[in-house]
Amino acid sequence: MEVTRQNFKEVLPEVCNAVQEADFISIDGEFTGISDGPSVSALTNGLDTPEERYTKLRKHSMNFLLFQFGICTFRYDQAQSTYITRAFNFYIFPKPFSRTSPDIKFICQSSSIDFLASQGFDFNKVFRSGIPYLTREEESQLREQYEERRSQMNGAGPVTYTPPSGTGVCSVPEDQRDFIRTVEQKVDALLNSSDQTLDLEPCTGFQRKLIYQTLNSKFPKLHVETLETEKKERFIQISKVDEEERRRREQQKQQREQEELNDAVGFSRVIRAISKSGKLVVGHNMLLDVMHTIHQFCAPLPEELDDFKEVAMSVFPRLLDTKLMASTQPFKEVISNTSLAELHKQLREKPFKSPTTECPEGLRSYDTSTEQLHEAGYDAFITGLCFISMANHLGSFLTPPKSHISARSKLLEPFYNKLFLMRVIDIPYLNMSGPDLQPKRDHVLYVTFPKEWKTSDLYQLFSAFGNIQVSWIDDTSAFVSLSQTEQVQIAMNTSRYAESYRIQTYAEYLQARQKNTCS
Amino acid sequence: MEVTRQNFKEVLPEVCNAVQEADFISIDGEFTGISDGPSVSALTNGLDTPEERYTKLRKHSMNFLLFQFGICTFRYDQAQSTYITRAFNFYIFPKPFSRTSPDIKFICQSSSIDFLASQGFDFNKVFRSGIPYLTREEESQLREQYEERRSQMNGAGPVTYTPPSGTGVCSVPEDQRDFIRTVEQKVDALLNSSDQTLDLEPCTGFQRKLIYQTLNSKFPKLHVETLETEKKERFIQISKVDEEERRRREQQKQQREQEELNDAVGFSRVIRAISKSGKLVVGHNMLLDVMHTIHQFCAPLPEELDDFKEVAMSVFPRLLDTKLMASTQPFKEVISNTSLAELHKQLREKPFKSPTTECPEGLRSYDTSTEQLHEAGYDAFITGLCFISMANHLGSFLTPPKSHISARSKLLEPFYNKLFLMRVIDIPYLNMSGPDLQPKRDHVLYVTFPKEWKTSDLYQLFSAFGNIQVSWIDDTSAFVSLSQTEQVQIAMNTSRYAESYRIQTYAEYLQARQKNTCS
């Protein structure tokens, strides 16, 4: 089901309900880009430490917008031996809530946008109908701003306009004086007439600001309000009202504001509901999804990886990454390509079994025969199917074999809270609920060289050592993994007098790096 | 006329023709945002020097994308006393041209996007069908890359793959060895069979890279090519060909590449045509349009304002800004609101006259009765109309009065090459073809204070001096313009022992600033 700003309020209870009843929930996000560095490959090095990788992703990926969020809930129906699924595809956009709310800037990467465009992605739906969101902190700040303004209103005297960012109370610029004078005259006329309200001509936002300023200090008893014409031009309406009516209107305004505030929290409510449910959350290659979700809807990402793990676990106490699962025993042997589409394809064939699923009546679900890959709701659905197939496959090793393995089964524990680490050679996953693996890197050299060098130059340099593995860091440095640790000392010795390049052991490299970050 | 990637090639000759025949050309751009600072107002200070303003715009506005470009050509038809207009509305998007071409990142500001979305702007058209572009330098770089690759191809031996950004020749990762081995076996079978071609299964880009690598070095005589299935999945086709056929295919490929390269230059051709024509280019509040146009389609913006003026004048030798014109004598007195829509409205009333325009048969033009404001092509059209009305109005002061003033008239010279400076109090325009005005700022104080201060605190502080004007710089500083220069010394004296705030003259401020940028 597609969820936009238009039907969000109506659908939200359904979503919360589905989450409440689910055995597990699968998620997927679409972003406006992956890396703001010169290239995506610069973002990942095969020998990144988990800390390094986290730092890079945090620095170079969080300025993109997560603008489509797919959620699919799965509830097992024992009687029918089938999963009841509910898929929701949310369009997300940080529509500025008011003039004083933050004006979010986000980066788009043209390759990502072009890719989604070629898949028929509907950007208009995002930008015109995306659901807004706020982090907890942004929400509190907004609530405070409202409270403050209200307490000023209730106090006596004119409202002092609190500028959002130092623009301050303007003195009326020379070229606006005539304009403001005309408005004052009209208001004087209103007060001396039997008319109750006066609609001013539409004017610029700056002029409206000047009008509010002027009227609030000169005519504090009038009710002043900005309205919109049918053509969406904003104009000011001024009303003569008695004290009671004025209070009624203020109250109405407060109610409206409260509702607006709730609307502004928007999609973050869904994440809060999932978090509160404590249900298992499944994703495919989900590290970036988790980071973006927290960054955008919960709280700024902490600087340190350990703190991130803590925050993430508090938001999603149980995570499972199908890409990591598929890359792990006993699936690793059977599954050659772990990209989502391929994984799904392979899991429909022997020795695996496709789960049967069903969608509550009257609800459109996805049909796996007409692929809608890269729509977040569909990807979430598929991810859930992959998870079920793999989980059930684990049951086939039991004696007697079991054809259904529940999302709470002990058999799944080895896969919990381990997020796939893309393209790290020797660390398969980020361990979210404990310290990470620390592979030995004694056979790794850190090599620096002139920027003209190509991989072939490195192969040549180390040709005496047999098979090597090159992991580029940047134009002038790379890690070279030798096949045997004993070769390291020989390589170091022969490089001693080299002028064009320089070799350090991995340990030396780490040390030097630490010094640099400390100083 | 709407111009996208689909009809660009076909329409380009028409555009060039219209430009060639035009008396003047009006332009307008739509951007994904205005300022990447905390707020737009932080970008502008009422007492910015032209250099400061340029530096701010260059730093905080150029990372947005100019994604719709409107051009309207106007040719006067003496016989009919009417202007023949041609309006083109170009959708622009930096679709990555190939895997090795730059992957542009751009910023979106949600308020700007939301505004355009609310006006019905079609983002899908931009992202799916936007016309690409290259600066001169990007074009040369691409051409060089192609030449280089080609000369390698023509030389003997395998092509050494030149990685775009240090990813280098990969050794085949452990988990891909089986895959590559299978491909090699299939190729061996092809060579031993009577088949001419072999289509491999679709696979990932990374796998294709490995296949190219392997085949180029092991089977240099085969022709290897990437094709797409109907489902847009990329797969590799391998063909057995004789030397002649191989050469023919290479040649075809070269031709295709040349054409692709020309396509990649895309919209930049239009700007080059306008530039080459040397025609008068008219815009409304056009400083950002000019900066973005040069930045995106011509060359990176220089650091110094003077260098920018030189570059801009070499691209557009004659510019005219209708907002500046409308804010200048004799229009200033009559025109109260110089925003484009309002200006257009006012210029349709006395003492002005709407020009008659006509659009060549068969071409849809804009109809000013159904407003399409904020579509670049329409805004360009309206801007041209405003220019004509104002130009003709100048003719009414002649004796005898003239009802038509040509775009080349001497009467317009005072308005050439002066771009409106938004919200600078005492410098109306940026003088593109010479030094800027240097207004006296003897009556201006630079005041620093605690961040709790509001405008009212400043008013209070200077209450003895009558009318003042406050221009906020940031949370803790502002310029305060006094009404009389003599007051400056008094203010300085009384502030000598103040602890919470500090006052400097504008001259002192400039000096301190200069020291800071030099050191």
Ligand SMILES: Nc1nc2c(ncn2[C@@H]2O[C@H](COP(=O)(O)OP(=O)(O)O)[C@@H](O)[C@H]2O)c(=O)[nH]1
């Ligand atoms: N340089 C490099 N690129 C890789 C490697 N593995 C995958 N890729 C690239 O990363 C992209 C995504 O790969 P995949 O693992 O299938 O990811 P998924 O679709 O997100 O599950 C592919 O298009 C490959 O081009 C690798 O080991 N090295």
Ligand SMILES: Nc1nc2c(ncn2[C@@H]2O[C@H](COP(=O)(O)OP(=O)(O)O)[C@@H](O)[C@H]2O)c(=O)[nH]1
């Ligand atoms: N703070 C401030 N804002 C202004 C001032 N003049 C205009 N603006 C704002 O700038 C926007 C554009 O103004 P306008 O001059 O009409 O620009 P145009 O529509 O691009 O011609 C308006 O929406 C106003 O909110 C000013 O003097 N001070």
